[in-house]
Amino acid sequence: MYVAVKGGEAAIRNAHKLLGDRRRGDRSLPAIGLDQIVEQLALAVDRVMAEGSLYDTELAALAVKQARGDMIEAIFLVRAYRTTLPRFGYTRPVETSQMAIERRISATFKDLPGGQLLGPTFDYTHRLLDPELAEDGIVETPERRVEVREHTPRVTDILGHDGMIEADGDMPEGVETGDLTREPLSFPLERDLRLQALARGDEGFLLGLAYSTQRGYGRSHPFAGEIRIGEVEIELEVAELDFPLTLGRIRVTECQMINQFKGSSKQPPQFTRGYGLVFGQSERKSMSMALCDRALRARELGEDITAAAQDEEFVISHSDNVQSTGFVEHLKLPHYVDFQAELDLVRRMRGEHERRESENSETKEAAE
Structure with a gap:
């Protein structure tokens, strides 16, 4: 707190x-509502939920509005609010093969079992500003197709059937999944x-690291095996019941990256996996996460660690934008005592430097 500022x-x-006042803006314009933010700024809401680590569209919209x-x-x-919530238990792992798919694409197989769905995407749009959006015109509504299937095989399942990709990494029996929100x-x-950590990480930071792996900073030759967006059921096991209780559905984006691997003394040449899963619709984040996940497996796969994206401590320690923001923005707080100490030190060092320069000059003149 700026306790030293005049006025206290x-x-x-x-200031608050x-x-x-600045948040409200021009009073002649209607205030923006949370429902508008949820429906019309959905990708911003999805990012706040993903990196805030809390799936609640209304709370995320409120945070976007409050943060201007x-x-x-x-x-x-959102992250701060999340810490105030009680924890009732852990839900079962979501089964993305049973996702109600809205978008599903693959860059490796053209004819996928179950087909490819373009869904809502910027991929085929021209990056030109559309003046019509400045007016509240009528938007043509396409036929909505969200398919619920009992099982939609993944591309990695196809490769796994032929033994061309490493086995999926199942946790050993009896091992509990870690929780970074509870343990340091x-x-x-x-x-x-x-x-x-990657799922909560800053999208821009992970994007930069993912880009670096493709430019040669780390062993990476990736293919987007499959990207799918849709809704999955959230299930909770209750001790009194012999079946899981369905709590509802959430929208997620899943990315499976396929990477070359020349093999090692323990493993034959095969494809390896990089995985990304985030709340909402966020292909760029899930792809970046998958690329970084694969890069961080260097030690596990016996690869040399030569790039920043392969350095686990560097990536994980700097990927959280809440921690990064706190550490950078704390520089705005008063550091008067520290600076005065530094100023005094520099003055004394400068005095010593000038004294030595004077002595050297006198010695040189005497020698001449």
């Missing part, structure tokens, strides 16, 4: 009022904790 608490209260569109501030608000991280990490 009164100045801070006025000014923030509220500052995504990291909104994520911070201790390196090296198991993959379950790495994936948790």
